[in-house]
Amino acid sequence: MKVGFVGAGRMGAPMVRRLVDAGHAVTVLGRTPEKRTAAEELGAQPADGLAELAREADAVVVCVFTDEQVRQVCLGDDLIGAMPPGAVLILHTTGSPRTAEAIAEEAGTHGVDVIDAPVSGGPHDIAAGTVTLFVGGEAKAVQRVHPLLSSYGDPVLHVGPLGYGQRVKLINNTLFAAQIGIVAEAVRLAGRLGIDEATLLAALPHGSGTSRALSSIAGVGSAAGFIGAVGEFIGKDVAVVRATVADLGSDLGLLDQVVDAGLSREKVR
Incomplete structure (x- = not known):
């Protein structure tokens, strides 16, 4: 072609x-x-x-x-x-x-x-x-x-x-951001329980709580480091999906509670 x-x-x-x-x-x-x-x-x-x-x-x-x-x-x-x-x-x-x-x-x-x-x-x-x-x-x-x-x-x-490729991709990236946020929350919980982040990230990918987001974060070595690398790209898409669902008279529901944690390095330091 x-x-x-x-x-x-x-x-x-x-x-x-x-x-x-x-x-x-x-x-x-x-x-x-x-x-x-x-x-x-x-x-x-x-x-x-x-x-x-x-x-x-x-x-x-x-x-x-x-x-x-x-x-x-x-x-x-x-x-x-x-x-x-x-x-x-x-x-x-x-x-x-x-x-x-x-x-x-x-x-x-x-x-x-x-x-x-x-x-x-x-x-x-x-x-x-x-x-x-x-x-x-x-x-x-x-x-x-x-x-x-x-x-x-x-x-x-x-x-x-037409347009459904974007809808599916925006949902995908919102879910990915939420999964990053969940891992960030897990890292904070580990800190409160006295477990260092490196140990946690080495262990969790082998358990039932694993995900692509967790494996990616473990590969980088820290939640803050991974968010720093992808936050700009994911944040752009999350902003678009928020505007899109608002335009359609909806919202992100429960996903909204963890998405922001998946976009901020400051929250996991």
Whole structure:
């Protein structure tokens, strides 16, 4: 497939590498000499602008950091207007389902399909081809780009119509933050009981109370250290899910009581 790619950074660069290695022709947005060189080193063709990147693409992938950046790329510039009818716009950035819906409304007037496909995992998972993708969108559009997504995603989970990938990802990250908060509370309890954190984190992954969050924290060696490493990313997503559920007239329920503990290093020192 001919693929345009916006956002070849920490998460996007290994995606581009996997796409190139799978035989896709990839064009990467590179507006500076450094970014153009980086694109070439990944085996991709650099493009100076969005219209150039999108003009002949079967699919365009957007993998930027924030929801606002997604809006700027997809609605503020001439990306969608340059895409050929029948192409698919893939949104990997975790954000509001409303953003995906607004972009799809605009894209529909140009005959372009949109899917939201936020990822669960890190650059190492992408590089290994094992990052999880929660995909929302029409089944035919998802099927068309499945060979692209499966270049770096496994499993690729179609979880419902447009926006449902974001809904599932936001719930996933809220649950992860809550699990981190539970481990942080366990560390504080251990301190009150005279057990040092290193001993606790070496022992608990072998018991029934283990979780991916606990194993990740144990790998780093402290709850505060792990929160320091992931807090910015998880905190961004939790802020989005809080705004999203409020917009839908709901809240986080009991999860809200432990999420904040999973985002603050100060609470576990």
